[in-house]
Amino acid sequence: MRQVPVSGTLDSRRGGDNAVFAEMWQRPFLLLDLSYFLVFSNISLFYLYPIVLEGMGATPEAIGWVMGFFSLATVLTRPLMGKLVGSRGESPVMWMGIIVVLLATIGYLFLESVGLPLFLVRVVHGIGYSAFISGSFSLVATAVSPEKQGEAYGMVGAAIMGAGAIAPPVGEILIRHGGVPVLYWTAAACALCACLAVFLAGVKPPPGSRGQQGQKVRYVPLLKDLPFLFLMVSTLLFANCQSTLVNFLALISTREGVGSGRFFFVTFFVAIIALLTMGKVMDRFGKRLFLRLAYPLFALGLLLIPGFIASWRFLLPAILCGAGMGLLFPAHNALAAGYGTREQKPAAMSFFTSVYDTGFITGAVFSGWIAQVWNLGGLFIVTGSIAVGGLLIVLFSPIRETAMRNPG
Known part of the structure; x- marks a missing residue:
């Protein structure tokens, strides 16, 4: 070859x-x-x-x-x-x-x-x-x-x-x-x-x-790196919110008598456009900046779903959620990839992807419990609040744009 x-x-x-x-x-x-x-x-x-x-x-x-x-x-x-x-x-x-x-x-x-x-x-x-x-x-x-x-x-x-x-x-x-x-x-x-x-x-x-x-x-140096751990907390919260959207949007749409396909189409379309077009801009202006910009979009989109899903106004939360996911995913990945030396990157990325997948598990389980004890509308209010928590972490935690070469 x-x-x-x-x-x-x-x-x-x-x-x-x-x-x-x-x-x-x-x-x-x-x-x-x-x-x-x-x-x-x-x-x-x-x-x-x-x-x-x-x-x-x-x-x-x-x-x-x-x-x-x-x-x-x-x-x-x-x-x-x-x-x-x-x-x-x-x-x-x-x-x-x-x-x-x-x-x-x-x-x-x-x-x-x-x-x-x-x-x-x-x-x-x-x-x-x-x-x-x-x-x-x-x-x-x-x-x-x-x-x-x-x-x-x-x-x-x-x-x-x-x-x-x-x-x-x-x-x-x-x-x-x-x-x-x-x-x-x-x-x-x-x-x-x-x-x-x-x-x-x-x-x-x-x-x-x-x-x-x-x-x-070795995973121990990563566990001693406080900025990396804060990035992992943000990753977990983001994946949790994304999991809730994917797993429970169809249920709240059905409850309101509308299909979920239109929402998913708009959300994924906007997310893919953001993923393909904003990467270079993110590299130029910094991934952490885009975490701070994207979390408000994602949080607001989630919070608006219960009130907007049944009418043409669904377009607003669908666009906001798509833009949020399309920016948060590459920003978290790229920041995680910046941690550690060349030899430490297999550990860093395995740890990161494990946390991301864990968020999808906890999102389904925790959100199912919230929906059962409250209702689907309340679930998206809680999920939007979790996204606000992610915003607070990226605003006030010591997540670094360029990680130290030897954490811990």
């Missing part, structure tokens, strides 16, 4: 700390971004899995456990994946993750009831996803210069959000016209094409190298 120049290669270790993507809109990074879209399309198609489980006769409680096992496996294995990235390198861990996702997806074809085999497949699927996330996010953190990480993570976020917006409705069409097996084969094809995208991009370990000479990944 043709080798790309050092400045454009996806292998961050060939040239040491100076090897970075020259441009985001060149072939290597675009293919890496495509792999994000394809892997997340695989995951997003399984947002419809509760429908399949219901057809198997699963109770709502059982459905919750089945869906939750994937997320639990993802979060609990993330620290291990960070260590694997440090010892083996980003590329092998990414490859392992995609292959495991592919095998797990094929495994769904042989499941006909809720039992131990199904839970095992969910766990394996989550482990593969965890490996891909750890390897790929660490790769972007190390192979992209700090001056371009806002743009890079903006493009990554656009790919991820695009998959989340497109895959579920496509999955509904596939199930309606071809049945559940077609859904599984399509998800498997996404994983297979992700392998091809990574291969064509040139993601492979350098000859004779095992990671950073088998360097040991």
